[in-house]
Amino acid sequence: MVVNTQVELLNDAFNIFKDASRKLEGQYAKLENKIEELNEELAEKNRAMERNRRLAAMGEMAAKIAHEIRNPLGSMSLIASILERELETDGAKKRLAERITKGVKTLDNILTNMLLFANSPGSRLQKTNLTEVIEDSLLLARGHDKEGVDVIIEFEGNTLIMGDEAQLRQMFINLFLNAFDAIGEVGTLSVRTRVNGSSNSVEVEVKDTGSGIDQEHIDRIFDPFFSTKDRGTGLGLSIVSNVINSHKGYIDVASVRNAGTTFLIGLPIQAEKEYRI
Ligand SMILES: Nc1ncnc2c1ncn2[C@@H]1O[C@H](COP(=O)(O)OP(=O)(O)OP(=O)(O)O)[C@@H](O)[C@H]1O
Ligand SMILES: [Mg+2]
Structure with missing residues (x-):
């Protein structure tokens, strides 16, 4: 047991x-x-x-x-x-x-x-006249446009902002080169400035009558290295977006396939007294 x-x-x-x-x-x-x-x-x-x-x-x-x-x-x-x-x-x-x-x-x-x-250098903001920057950039981008391309520039109102001239120039060159690429042989690039009182910014509209951007691509165009071109680096618009950010500005894009693309850029105007040190 x-x-x-x-x-x-x-x-x-x-x-x-x-x-x-x-x-x-x-x-x-x-x-x-x-x-x-x-x-x-x-x-x-x-x-x-x-x-x-x-x-x-x-x-x-x-x-x-x-x-x-x-x-x-x-x-x-x-x-x-x-x-x-x-x-x-x-x-x-x-x-x-x-x-x-x-x-x-x-x-x-x-x-x-x-x-x-x-x-990604910081921006050195100085009193900058956008008319000069835009005209310079157009001169530098010229040669990439074909003979059948018209360029219209209209400056309206104040174009003085606090900006980094070299960066702004590169931004406009990138936008103009894209427009010339999209237009190809015949079309129009128009660049217009105006003051937007409510955002206290100078707005620049860069409009082309080119190929337009596919709806499926539009969310990616500002990504670095995104390109639909055989020989594009895809850096152009990512630089544009960096420059806008470093100027605390804004950018908007509207595009219709086979009709054209419009970029609207806003760059803040600083009050006159802030220019003086
Ligand atoms: N104005 C425009 N019209 C039509 N498509 C555009 C326009 N601007 C940009 N895109 C589209 O956005 C893409 C990205 O543009 P981005 O400038 O960044 O690069 P890329 O032009 O392709 O190359 P890179 O600028 O190095 O020559 C382009 O490949 C193109 O598909
Ligand atoms: Mg480009």
């Missing part, structure tokens, strides 16, 4: 032990899975860190290369403009020189966008 009770007790103890060890095994398997998950997470974080480190290094390298390329480009541009003047009477050769100028402008524009993207 005593022996039987002892066996029963032993059996119970054994069952409890089996149960406990089964539970422990289950917990152990769960722990193992968790450790595996954590290891994977860590490896992914390490990979992301490495990617970011490489991107930062590439950004620095791109900025250095861009500066190095700038100098010879400057000389090429100067020489091409001298050639253009000297070849005034020889139409065919002059056109070749013009192609060099156009190529140099394109390269220079890519470099400026790359530098603005890689460095």
Whole structure:
């Protein structure tokens, strides 16, 4: 009898032990899975860190290369403009020189966008007249438009703002180049300014009669590297959006396929007394 009770007790103890060890095994398997998950997470974080480190290094390298390329480009541009003047009477050769100028402008524009993207420099806001910036930008974008393209500019009211001239120039160049690309052979680019009293901003409307933007693309056009062009970097409009942000301005886009696109930009006017230091 005593022996039987002892066996029963032993059996119970054994069952409890089996149960406990089964539970422990289950917990152990769960722990193992968790450790595996954590290891994977860590490896992914390490990979992301490495990617970011490489991107930062590439950004620095791109900025250095861009500066190095700038100098010879400057000389090429100067020489091409001298050639253009000297070849005034020889139409065919002059056109070749013009192609060099156009190529140099394109390269220079890519470099400026790359530098603005890689460095994201702060803005140095100074009293800036938008009429001058817009006219300069148009001159720089010219050469990319075809003969059948009309350009209309209308300045209305105050065009003085506090702005970073170099950044604003690059912003307008990007918008004008996009418009010329979208227009192709024949069409109109119109640029109009007006004052919006309620937002205390100068508004600039950049309107083209070009190809328009597909509805499915419109939410992505300001994303860096989004491009529908064979040879586009997709940096143009992301720079535009950065410049708008650093000026605390706003931008709106409306587009109709095969009819054209309108960008509306608002840049805050500072009260006159804030100009004076
Ligand atoms: N005025 C416009 N008309 C039609 N589509 C436009 C216009 N502006 C921008 N887009 C569309 O938005 C995309 C992104 O423009 P973004 O300027 O950022 O890059 P990109 O012009 O393609 O390349 P990059 O500016 O480097 O030459 C363009 O590829 C084009 O599809
Ligand atoms: Mg562009």
